[in-house]
Amino acid sequence: MRFLLVLLLLLAPLTGRAQDAFSDALPGLGGGFAQQAEATDRLGALGDPRAVPILRALSDGRLLKRPDGTLLIREGDRVTEVATGAAADPAGAEPLRINNRVRQALRGALGRLSLVSPDPAERLAAAEAVFRSRSVENIPLLEAALARETLSRVRERLELALAASRMASPDEAAKRAGIAALGETSSAEARGILLEARATNPALAGEIDAAIASIDRRLTIRHAFETLFQGLSLGSVLLLAALGLAVTFGVMGVINMAHGEFVMLGAYTTFVMQEALRDIPGLAPWSLPLSVPAAFLVAAACGAALERGLIRHLYGRPLETLLLTFGVGMMIQQAVRLGFGAQNREVSSPPWMQGTLELPLGVMVTQNRLWILVFSLAVLGLTVAAIRFTRFGLEMRAVTQNRRIASAMGIRTGRVDALTFAFGSGIAGIAGVALSQIDNVSPNLGTGYIIDSFMVVVFGGVGSLAGTLVGAMTLGVVNKMLEPFAGVVLAKVFVLVAIMFFIQRRPRGLFALKGRAAEQ
Amino acid sequence: MSIALTAPPPSRMRLGIRTGLIIAVLLLAALPILNMLPRDSAFHVSDFIVSVTGKWICYAVLALSLDLAWGYAGILSLGHGAFFALGGYAMGMHLMRLIGPRGAYGHPVLPDFMVFLGYTELPWFWHGFQSFPYAMLMVMLVPGALALVVGFLAFRSRITGVYLSILTQAMTYALMLAFFRNDMGFGGNNGFTDFKELLGMPLGTPSARAVLFYASLVLLVGSMLLCAALTRTKYGRVLTAIRDAESRARFLGYDTTRHKLFAFVLSAMLAGLAGALYVPQVGIINPGEFSPGNSIEAVIWVAVGGRGTLVGALLGAFSVNALKTWLTSAAPDLWLFALGGLFVAVTLFLPRGLIGLFDRVKKGRGA
Numbered sequence: 001m002r003f004l005l006v007l008l009l010l011l012a013p014l015t016g017r018a019q020d021a022f023s024d025a026l027p028g029l030g031g032g033f034a035q036q037a038e039a040t041d042r043l044g045a046l047g048d049p050r051a052v053p054i055l056r057a058l059s060d061g062r063l064l065k066r067p068d069g070t071l072l073i074r075e076g077d078r079v080t081e082v083a084t085g086a087a088a089d090p091a092g093a094e095p096l097r098i099n100n101r102v103r104q105a106l107r108g109a110l111g112r113l114s115l116v117s118p119d120p121a122e123r124l125a126a127a128e129a130v131f132r133s134r135s136v137e138n139i140p141l142l143e144a145a146l147a148r149e150t151l152s153r154v155r156e157r158l159e160l161a162l163a164a165s166r167m168a169s170p171d172e173a174a175k176r177a178g179i180a181a182l183g184e185t186s187s188a189e190a191r192g193i194l195l196e197a198r199a200t201n202p203a204l205a206g207e208i209d210a211a212i213a214s215i216d217r218r219l220t221i222r223h224a225f226e227t228l229f230q231g232l233s234l235g236s237v238l239l240l241a242a243l244g245l246a247v248t249f250g251v252m253g254v255i256n257m258a259h260g261e262f263v264m265l266g267a268y269t270t271f272v273m274q275e276a277l278r279d280i281p282g283l284a285p286w287s288l289p290l291s292v293p294a295a296f297l298v299a300a301a302c303g304a305a306l307e308r309g310l311i312r313h314l315y316g317r318p319l320e321t322l323l324l325t326f327g328v329g330m331m332i333q334q335a336v337r338l339g340f341g342a343q344n345r346e347v348s349s350p351p352w353m354q355g356t357l358e359l360p361l362g363v364m365v366t367q368n369r370l371w372i373l374v375f376s377l378a379v380l381g382l383t384v385a386a387i388r389f390t391r392f393g394l395e396m397r398a399v400t401q402n403r404r405i406a407s408a409m410g411i412r413t414g415r416v417d418a419l420t421f422a423f424g425s426g427i428a429g430i431a432g433v434a435l436s437q438i439d440n441v442s443p444n445l446g447t448g449y450i451i452d453s454f455m456v457v458v459f460g461g462v463g464s465l466a467g468t469l470v471g472a473m474t475l476g477v478v479n480k481m482l483e484p485f486a487g488v489v490l491a492k493v494f495v496l497v498a499i500m501f502f503i504q505r506r507p508r509g510l511f512a513l514k515g516r517a518a519e520q
Numbered sequence: 521m522s523i524a525l526t527a528p529p530p531s532r533m534r535l536g537i538r539t540g541l542i543i544a545v546l547l548l549a550a551l552p553i554l555n556m557l558p559r560d561s562a563f564h565v566s567d568f569i570v571s572v573t574g575k576w577i578c579y580a581v582l583a584l585s586l587d588l589a590w591g592y593a594g595i596l597s598l599g600h601g602a603f604f605a606l607g608g609y610a611m612g613m614h615l616m617r618l619i620g621p622r623g624a625y626g627h628p629v630l631p632d633f634m635v636f637l638g639y640t641e642l643p644w645f646w647h648g649f650q651s652f653p654y655a656m657l658m659v660m661l662v663p664g665a666l667a668l669v670v671g672f673l674a675f676r677s678r679i680t681g682v683y684l685s686i687l688t689q690a691m692t693y694a695l696m697l698a699f700f701r702n703d704m705g706f707g708g709n710n711g712f713t714d715f716k717e718l719l720g721m722p723l724g725t726p727s728a729r730a731v732l733f734y735a736s737l738v739l740l741v742g743s744m745l746l747c748a749a750l751t752r753t754k755y756g757r758v759l760t761a762i763r764d765a766e767s768r769a770r771f772l773g774y775d776t777t778r779h780k781l782f783a784f785v786l787s788a789m790l791a792g793l794a795g796a797l798y799v800p801q802v803g804i805i806n807p808g809e810f811s812p813g814n815s816i817e818a819v820i821w822v823a824v825g826g827r828g829t830l831v832g833a834l835l836g837a838f839s840v841n842a843l844k845t846w847l848t849s850a851a852p853d854l855w856l857f858a859l860g861g862l863f864v865a866v867t868l869f870l871p872r873g874l875i876g877l878f879d880r881v882k883k884g885r886g887a
Binding site: 255310313314318319320321322323324326327328329330331333334335338451454455458487489490492493496497499500501 | 596670673674681682683685686687689690691693694697698700701812816819820823853856857859860861862863864866867868871
């Protein structure tokens, strides 16, 4: 009990003083112009968020003064007393007038106080502004703001601003602290400030260089991670596009040049689903997830029709199959072009796929790319599971290994063929759903992916889904790693040429056909 | 892996084909002359027909070269358009150099697009193209060298069938991407155009049209005779054997890689020559010529006519292009359906093309 009392007594002056400084400054706002400006400056320097609405009211002409000197704030129809916040009678109160000098002081004070504003976005903007102005006067303010800041995003900017402000101070120790703090960040702006400071502070060159080197190290790591993510993202797109091909071409040995068109059909299914569900309130946000099964069914149905109707007659004649499916792809493309028009169709992203996500080290990743990466791995997992653990998968593998014995065991091989082809085509349709989020939904959406997909399947090893995964990710990452040096187009050309040479080294390993095609 | 194609046709039929060919060539040769007749004459042939037929002749040479590779050596190249386009680009470079100071920017040496892109001097690979013989050499050497490298790498690793097809398609796709770039020094996506003259002869005039037409016709007849002679030699027989049973031919002691490589390189050179004569006739060359679609269209010409027959390639090139010219003006939306339908119909119902159809009709009548 006594202990508590002592504590209270100890604390009382502290809180009281803060209280006093704030309350002491307030009446000045009701005085003459010079007094007003002085009080405004004092409030601004205090960094107390309670001052913000009061100074705003003064700036908007909503701060009233009763003849007895009490200050009131009018907000709409409500009038409250400034000091207590209690409702008050506005009778006889006059709005306070200000001049340009006061206005200027208000601007400065409000600007500083927005560092402690309740709105995080406002705080962030204020930190940004302070960072740019880089003035020594802001140091105590920033220290005060940092003491109460909890959001790491804003803290980071504040720390950067503080360090930058310290750099401007004449005090050597403060400068050193600033340099050290800037060296801890991984921002290109901090690097810029340090470079600038290096010219004016030859005495600190060694420390500045060390700080810059440390930033560079971190920037390099971040850049490497970002490149890696971009590569994996491209790889996931390639994986999605190539996965269906790995089933139809890799497992069945049927070459399907219309594969890209099945991808395109999946993308258009997404568009149709979006339009169809647009006016149904409960379902509209679910149009993208619902498109996945829909696209699978559409593409699988087309695939089954193509296999039963045409390809079946050409088994064992891969070159003819290639030409035939190319022709079919051409017709599908033209049919879509006539049906939907040649222009791009807009498929919107649901909110949970928009925006960017910040990972540790400041690595920025776009949400939709991340989702597609996860989605592609999920589709791969489901495909593997379907082939490994289902009755259909078992029959499919049996037919692939030995058609006649499978047939003798009572497997209806024709049906398995149709289902396998439909399955592979359906995966292409699913790929189309994902691609609708990052690419233009147009009739020739698929053409851009078909060659890459074949390269992935061939590179990764025909007939191996794990190879497809490795192939897709390798090609994606290599492509993105080459891009900064060679540009987008040349990187692609290099990769194509590299694959041609890789095939030289490992022709058997990559082209070891399993299944039906190897029987010929 | 490929189905048995036509056995050597009976000699009476071969005679028929030869007569038909001679008549066709004479008819073609008459076109520019008929074009010179007065407009109101009943036999007058319009400029359009002459220029379109001139284009078709170049396509026919491309089809012929593809038939040599596909029909006789079993190499289904989906990238033959690349050889055609490279030949065209080599010719285009010659034509660009001949423009000289007459370009829009009036630079004495640099073509317009280089001035526009800020080049100060001619890139090294443009030197020499002002000379016609050098350009003609390049027309054959560049596609030939590309075919040599790609073919060597592919055949040596025994990449065959669809893998080879996709590889060649990737080749033309990569070239298309590369040629679309401005800093390649080939005019980016605009390519070359605004040609002025060739061999001192101003382009775009009726006489230039006639000269180019006859040059194309000579090329067509020459390459037809060359291919026909080649396929009848022992080399040609071995090539056919490789097409039908590559492993067996290899086990019999034939160097299949070298045999196929020769056919592929020769075929690429022919395609390059066709492209070189095509460019001055249409007056433009751009990276679109490399698009995989063009190459595959050439494949369907051969397939429609009947591969492995040489005559079929010509027949296919002319008939499919006639259909294209007619359909793209009569019902442009339907052309791609028709082309796709041709792929389906030919592979399913006419594996030996129109020539096979004639054969069957004839046999039916004889029996």
